[in-house]
Amino acid sequence: MPRPNLFLLACAGAVMMLLGGCASVATNTSHTFSTVVLDAGHGGKDSGAVRRYSPAEKTVALDVALRVNRKLRESQLRTVLTRDDDTFIPLDNRVALGNAQKNSIFVSIHFNDARRRGVRGFETYYHSPYAFDLAAAIEGNLLTLPRAANRGVHVAGFRVLRNAQYPSVLVECGFLSNRSEGGQVGSSAYREQIADKIAEAIVDYRYGEGVYQRQPTVLAAEAAAGKLPTAFR
Ligand SMILES: [Zn+2]
Numbered sequence: 001m002p003r004p005n006l007f008l009l010a011c012a013g014a015v016m017m018l019l020g021g022c023a024s025v026a027t028n029t030s031h032t033f034s035t036v037v038l039d040a041g042h043g044g045k046d047s048g049a050v051r052r053y054s055p056a057e058k059t060v061a062l063d064v065a066l067r068v069n070r071k072l073r074e075s076q077l078r079t080v081l082t083r084d085d086d087t088f089i090p091l092d093n094r095v096a097l098g099n100a101q102k103n104s105i106f107v108s109i110h111f112n113d114a115r116r117r118g119v120r121g122f123e124t125y126y127h128s129p130y131a132f133d134l135a136a137a138i139e140g141n142l143l144t145l146p147r148a149a150n151r152g153v154h155v156a157g158f159r160v161l162r163n164a165q166y167p168s169v170l171v172e173c174g175f176l177s178n179r180s181e182g183g184q185v186g187s188s189a190y191r192e193q194i195a196d197k198i199a200e201a202i203v204d205y206r207y208g209e210g211v212y213q214r215q216p217t218v219l220a221a222e223a224a225a226g227k228l229p230t231a232f233r
Contacts, residue, residue, distance in 0.1 A: 026127075026128030026130050026131065026164060026165055026166055026167055026168065027130075027165055027166055028130040028167070029103050029104060029105060029130075029166050029167060030105065030130050030131065030133060030134055030167045030205075031206070032103060033103055033104055033105045033166070033167075033206060034077065034078055034103050034104075035077070035078040035079065035080060035101045035102070035103060035104035035105075036072050036077050036078070036079050036080075036104065036105055036106075036107060036202060037079075037080045037081075037082065037097065037098040037101055037104050037105070037106045037107070038065045038068055038069050038072075038079055038080070038081050038082070038107055038109065039065070039081075039082040039083075039094050039098070039106060039107065039108040039109065039160060040058070040061045040062040040064070040065035040066075040081070040082065040083055040109055041057065041058065041061040041108060041109060041110035041111075042056075042057055042058035042061060042110075043058045043062065043083050043085075043086055043087050043088050043089060044058075044086055044087050044088025044089075045088050046058065046088055048061065048110065048111070048113075049111055049112065049113035049176045049177065050176075051113065051176040051177050051182050052182075053176060053178075053179055053181075053182025053183045053185070053186060054111075054176050054182045054183065054185040054186035055186065057110065057111045057113070057176060058086065059086070060111055060173075060176075060185050060186075060191060061109045061110055061111060061173075062083065062084075062085075062086070063188070063191050064109050064173060064191050064194055064195050064198070065081060065109045066081075066084065067191065067192055067195030067196075067199075068107070068109070068195045068198050068199050068202075069081060071195060071196065071199035071203075071215070072199055072202060072203065074213070074215070075199070075203045075211075075212060075213065077202070077203070077206070080097065080098075080101055080104070082094040082097055082098070091159045091160060092159070092163075094108075094160055095159060095160055095163045095164060098160070098164055098165075098166065098168065099163075099164065099165040099166070101166075103166075104166050105131075105134060105166055105167045105168070105169075105202075106160065106164050106166060106167070106168035106169070107138075107168075107169055107170075107171065107198070107202065108158075108160050108161075108168070108169070108170040108171065109170075109171055109173060109198070110170060110171065110172050110173065111172065111173050111174055111175070111176050111185060112172040112173075112174060112175040112176065112177070113175065113176055113177045114175055114177050114178075115177070116177075117177055117178060117179065118178070119175055119177070119178060120149050120174065120175050120178040120180065120181045121148070121149030121150055121151040121174070121175070121181075122139060122142040122143065122148060122149065122150065122151060122171070122172065122173060122174060123139070123151035123152055123153070123154065123172045124136070124138050124139040124142075124152075124153050124154075124169055124170070124171050124172070125153075125154050125155070125156040125158060125161060125169065125170040125171075125172070126153070126154075126155060126156075126161060126167075126168070126169045126170075127155060127156065127157060127158070127161035127162050127164070127168065128161075128164070128167055128168065130167045131161075131167035131168055131169050132153070133205070134167055134169055134201075134202075134205055135153045135169040136153050137201040137202075137204070137205045138169060138171055138197075138198055138201040138202070139152070139153050139171075140201070141197045141198070141200055141201035141204075142171070142173070142194065142197045142198070142201075144197065145193060145194070145197060147180075151172075156170070158170055171198060173185070173194050173198075174194075189221055192217070192218060192221070193218065193221070196214065196215075196218050199212065200212040200214070
């Protein structure tokens with residue numbers, strides 16, 4: 001019988017200790033959660049992306065988070081906001097607030113920026129495997145918006161994902177650096193649509209497809225844009 005390789009065993013032990021000590025393993029609340037922690041990216045002295053086509057990232061991220069907040073509350077989910085005004089909140093405080101909410105999920109809302117102005121589309125990030133389905137549900141739902149581009153669902157080590165105890169996702173709701181997408185983001189009607197898609201994904205993911213009730217204002221806007229079959233107009 002070959003002797004066990006002590007070096008490999010030691011390495012495995014070190015890795016286990018590292019995982020146990022540093023990375024928090026998310027508790028799988030993806031199908032039981034009763035609270036949604038909404039994290040509007042940036043704020044205060046941290047403006048996030050600043051481009052000419054829309055208000056700063058911190059402003060539009062907060063606006064979308066507040067809209068999602070209203071919609072989730074109307075769907076009887078408890079919500080907690082990491083910020084509800086233009087305040088700088090350190091990343092660790094955001095994570096700590098999220099981890100303090102039992103049976104929750106964490107949804108961080110951002111807008112994207114790229115040097116190449118042609119880059120556009122939605123992308124969603126996660127870290128814990130437990131959060132993949134939720135990330136995919138949000139990304140998939142955003143892709144039902146007119147002219148939406150898919151940049152995929154990816155693993156990332158962002159602090160609000162990596163250190164979260166509960167399933168945590170970060171949604172990049174389009175590129176402020178892209179003239180067309182940034183211009184759309186400047187419109188409150190478009191931000192309402194983004195918020196609606198995110199809220200719908202969360203509610204339907206939790207309670208089953210079709211549970212989310214789209215609000216009359218959104219239905220009217222969609223009908224006006226010719227997006228609904230005549231029966232719904
Ligand atoms: Zn950001």
